Amino acid sequence: MATIKDVASEAGVSVATVSRVLNDNGYVGAETRKKVMTAIEKLNYSPNEVARSLYKRESRLIGLLLPDITNPYFPQLARGVEDEVSEAGFRLLLGNSDENIQKELDYIQTFVQNNVVGMISATNHVEHDQLYSELNLPLVLLDRTTDNYPAVYADGRKGGRLAAKTLVEKGAKRITVMKGPAHVKPAQDRFRGAVEYLSGTDVDFPVMSTTSFSFEDAKGWAEELFATYPDTDGVIASNDIVGIAILHEALRLGKKIPEDVQIIGYDDIPQSSLSYPALSTIRQPAYEMGRQAAALLIKLIKKEKDIETTVQLPVELIQRNTTRKG
Amino acid sequence: MATIKDVASEAGVSVATVSRVLNDNGYVGAETRKKVMTAIEKLNYSPNEVARSLYKRESRLIGLLLPDITNPYFPQLARGVEDEVSEAGFRLLLGNSDENIQKELDYIQTFVQNNVVGMISATNHVEHDQLYSELNLPLVLLDRTTDNYPAVYADGRKGGRLAAKTLVEKGAKRITVMKGPAHVKPAQDRFRGAVEYLSGTDVDFPVMSTTSFSFEDAKGWAEELFATYPDTDGVIASNDIVGIAILHEALRLGKKIPEDVQIIGYDDIPQSSLSYPALSTIRQPAYEMGRQAAALLIKLIKKEKDIETTVQLPVELIQRNTTRKG
DNA sequence: TTGAAAGCGTTACCAG
């Protein structure tokens, strides 16, 4: 790899001058600039980010912490983040925390060790608000509310209410509400929203608790649900994965969808529109959330003034075929 | 952030000594070591990776280049890679190329600018074997065969053959085989495998070409398929996404699965088992492939001897309910 | 067993 020194001697100038043309600051004569450009071209030089980072004490790297990229909701967030940061010239250092505190801490440590300029976290540990606070780094929370940090999230409470309202209006009488993992804040919000709404109605609503969102477990929850509440005629799933699993199980049991049981999911992951019948769901604009989180972080990094540090994106009912028409 | 200097003065020794205990090399007295440890503890010091990287001319970072993390096949690869590299103390710099040469080049540039120790690429541009060859970095290709580089991939040819054989043996007579995007090498392999097998049989097999794997487009391919070949009774989908879309469309058209038409997908993404009927498919061990690619790369980085630089993982028929029993 | 100092590739300050 060519260094700035090589370029300097090739162009017959000092490294200081090369640095000036590189960063486009300070005075540099037209002639000189041209010589330098030629040398750069010729040597196919590109500056060493590590040296830059060392001197400036900040890199062009942003840390992204996710629970588990294998859950189809997160790649969309990640992609949104990535597109936005890379358009702004930043790159992503990625970590999956599995909601495991130690892993999370380890990643945060790597982030600072690598001089990241900021970080985005979509994990759910409130415990280390403390840790985060010592971080001394621009941080934005993604897919999670909080009073203490900049955050972009969707209105889970409203989403939950919307799901419940939809099912009730479409005539469900015995609605099973699935409660997602207790430590997953957004899941609790939507759950609370649903329960709030249902409490104001006359429908029964047994609650079924689940402790994960994984594909492997989803089947189990689905079986348990119909075993425990065989006469349920409406299900508010904790997310689309679970919703699809329930749909699958209902069909396997010979139930008619949406006649016998209506199902509504949460998230609107891409594959939801491909289930059969296509899953009705509450959409969170994941890609957009990722983009906005990144955009917000970048503003923070650039220390722009008057930024809205908490942005709430709207949720939306996507009415497909697991809920009744009209 | 505390630096090595701070630790040194806190411990009353030189930075050289601190460095020695940090890296556990060179002589350092037991007493001294203890003092240093205490200082490190007290200051909560952790070494600056950037400075290290600058001096050593190599970081603890590995570059991972993916086509599009939004395609559910890739998060699994990514996760496999991540788990393996992070267990070995490395971290991931992530890039989505969208199979776009310019983006790919940009990421590769960032990778070298950041002194990555190696990279893993799951993209499909053979054109820049040339670029890669000038890279002077350990590289392993993932989900792609090649003679020129270390690679881990699954046997696409065999997978295609297996899909075709399965459908034929289960009585399909007019099999539509879908051809994935031309530039996606693994898709072509499985396609060729299927065609090879079918050529040796008496069944008809119209070929339908598609140009993408996205969810949005998949629906379109599905509609086109049944519009063009309404009497098809077996479909070899180019991957599970397309397979699920076809399943959806077939059901929408009132076809019975698997009686009227049998469908077989490719990949075995997690959601395939949740379609209804559950999708039969050819499984590629994506997570495992990611892990092995990372393991191979790490061996390369450590310059171990006698390593198997090309590992082919087996594919497997996952017989679910879109193919007939027995 | 320990310390001083050079050097990794940049940037920015100060002279000229």
Added chain:
DNA sequence: CTGGTAACGCTTTCAA
């Protein structure tokens, strides 16, 4: 307008 040089935080000779 340009060049010399200290500094960023670390590792590694080389001497002591």
